[in-house]
Amino acid sequence: MAHLDSRGLPISTASNLAAERYREGIDLMLSTWPGAAEVLEEAIAADPDFALAHAARARQHAMRSEPALAKARIATAVELVVRRGTDRERSHVETLSLVINGRSAEALDRVSAHADTWPRDVVILSLPLGAFGLLAFSGRADHDKARVDLCERHASHFAADDWWFLTYRGWSHAENGNVAHGRDLTQRGFDLRPRNANAAHALSHAMYEGGANDEAERLIQAWLPTYDRSGILHGHIAWHAALAALEHGNTERALAIYGEHVQPSVSTGNAINVVSDTASFLWRLQAYGHPVPKGLWQAAAAYAAPSFPGAGFAFVDIHMALLAAATGDREGLERRVSALMGMIEDGTLAAGPVVPTICRATLAFADGDYAGCARILEPAASEVVRVGGSGAQRELVEDMLLLALMRSGEAAKAGALLDRRLHRRPSPRDKAWHGLLAA
Structure with missing residues (x-):
């Protein structure tokens, strides 16, 4: 047999x-x-x-x-x-x-x-799916929809209790804007196999996209202790909890989670997660007006440098730009931008011009040139999706634009962007920023 x-x-x-x-x-x-x-x-x-x-x-x-x-x-x-x-x-x-x-x-x-x-x-069907799958890193602007289309094309071949397919079908719908349906599918997948880091991760994303930050935080707090620290996604799922704490202004808890689970010296995640999680968390902390403890930027940059020395991986490039800008490595950032421009000229950078654009905007933001940052970033905002990753990860770039608009006196544009975000996903931070603009 x-x-x-x-x-x-x-x-x-x-x-x-x-x-x-x-x-x-x-x-x-x-x-x-x-x-x-x-x-x-x-x-x-x-x-x-x-x-x-x-x-x-x-x-x-x-x-x-x-x-x-x-x-x-x-x-x-x-x-x-x-x-x-x-x-x-x-x-x-x-x-x-x-x-x-x-x-x-x-x-x-x-x-x-x-x-x-x-x-x-x-195993093969999984390759295009997820935040770091082939579709996400294809440079396509429609990769969120493409994942939904792929799942729906093959849905009839899977049983209603296939925990793997439910998880990724749900993730795909939630990332593509059909959040309630996506959350329902993902919850079913998680319930069938709770010892599944992808399901816990996807469910926390669906909750986040639906504005249920507190539920996501409770989910992670209860589930993470069941996942051994050696698991690839341990640090990244903890990163979500750190962001939730930061969203509520609890910087002490956010930094404690970062120190215990996320920073390079403790995380067992793969390099792309460690670099993106550390750079994006520290950037948010600083951009939201909180001091970054001494040495954290330098430790993140020291880990990242040998992991991704060259340009061309769009999602990583924008996070390397955050690290370079924060640590004053202007020469390194400009060298990366120059390499990216060369790849655009020879047609080998799938995500296209949006990648060096974000890198330049990052440097302007770090220099306090908020009007310049907004001027660089605003025309490219709709193209940010091409760098891949999840909506929650890419939201950092939208935060950069929003803060640049607010700090450069563009209240009307900032208010319009906040209104769209609050309609899509109400969050404590956006509500607070909206109140500042209205005051």
């Missing part, structure tokens, strides 16, 4: 143990839950020629920001799947190989074709 994966697709292994461990390892990986690597290694030990297990291990290395190990593992999988693998497994491994080797545009096309043939191959 052929072995099947957790969604009923045949897998090429004769080992009962390898099949069992593979199913378990994939579900742990899709939950961003500790233990996936160890369980997948058990699958490989039980069947060293099991290509899909090697491919999953490669994916896990990539998720852990271990590119050399990921490339070595996927190369092994490519070699093995030729000798023993179905058409689906060969396409699966080849698609992951494109992703791991940085050929994202090709991978996105390949995912679409693969999912049309094998929609229940969830």
Whole structure:
């Protein structure tokens, strides 16, 4: 009898143990839950020629920001799947190989074709989804809608109790503005598998987008202790709690959460989360008028510098700009902008001109040139979505524009922007800012 994966697709292994461990390892990986690597290694030990297990291990290395190990593992999988693998497994491994080797545009096309043939191959279907998925980092302005379209196109192939699909279908709807529906779907996914960091994360986002900040804070406070600190998303989900505390003006609690869970010396997240979480939290703290304790900016910048030395990763570039501006590294920021402009000229920066624009605006804001910041940023505001990430992460750029407008005397423009934000998502901070403008 052929072995099947957790969604009923045949897998090429004769080992009962390898099949069992593979199913378990994939579900742990899709939950961003500790233990996936160890369980997948058990699958490989039980069947060293099991290509899909090697491919999953490669994916896990990539998720852990271990590119050399990921490339070595996927190369092994490519070699093995030729000798023993179905058409689906060969396409699966080849698609992951494109992703791991940085050929994202090709991978996105390949995912679409693969999912049309094998929609229940969830490892591959997961690749375009999420805040850091192939669609988010494609440079497309419509990537939020594209995720919804992808999920809805394949929804009929998933059972009503598939916790993974419910989570990502819900996330996609919430990020695309259908917040109530998205929250309902995500809640169902979370209830089915609470030991799922992606579901806890997606649900906190849906709550945030719906203006239910207090509920999000309570959710994280109750759930985070169940998630081991070694989990990739531990620091990032704590970052959400720190932002919620900051939203209420409780800077002491926000800084305590940052110090215990988020800062580089304690976080076990991957580099993109650590850099973006630290830079954006410290920027918000300072921009909202609170002092940043001595050494925090420097520690974040010291961690980030070797992690992302070059330009071209749009989402990271804007956070590197925050760090450079805050630490006075004008030369480094201008060097990054120059490199980004060169990539625009040769057509290799998918997100386009909005990336150096945000970097320049960041420097103007740090210099106290609020009119200049607003002048740079306002025409590009609708293009910020191209850098990827979540709506909550990109909101930092909108905050920068809003504060620049307020501080440069553009009360009417600031008020109009606040009105739109309050209509979309009421928040304590926006209400307070609206009161300042009205006073």
